[in-house]
Amino acid sequence: MTVDDFRQSIMADGPPAKLTLALVGLWWDAKGDWTRAHEAAQQDEVPDGSWVHGYLHRKEGDQDNAAYWYGRASKPVCREPLDAEWLNIARDLLG
DSSP states (O other): OOHHHHHHHTTSSSOOTTOOHHHHHHHHHHTTOHHHHHHHHHHOOSHHHHHHHHHHHHHHTOHHHHHHHHHHTTOOOOOSOHHHHHHHHHHHHHO
16 A cells, blocks of 8 residues: 555545554544544554554653653654654555
């Protein structure tokens, strides 16, 4: 799936099949449902899920919690605008 395909899928009622939990988290975030996004990222116990988890806590304004999750993902705390970070994460996770 390309980033453009992923973005287009946001028009649907639910995320596409076979997405990782981290990508499901990004998908729900793009839909404006932070709670579902957080639930998906929190279930993903690999670094990708921690990266999305950190992004979501940064978005919510909880910088200390975000820093913890970025650390678990071995990623620096992002200082880019949130929409740029979302796109960078999506690109990386979609490969």
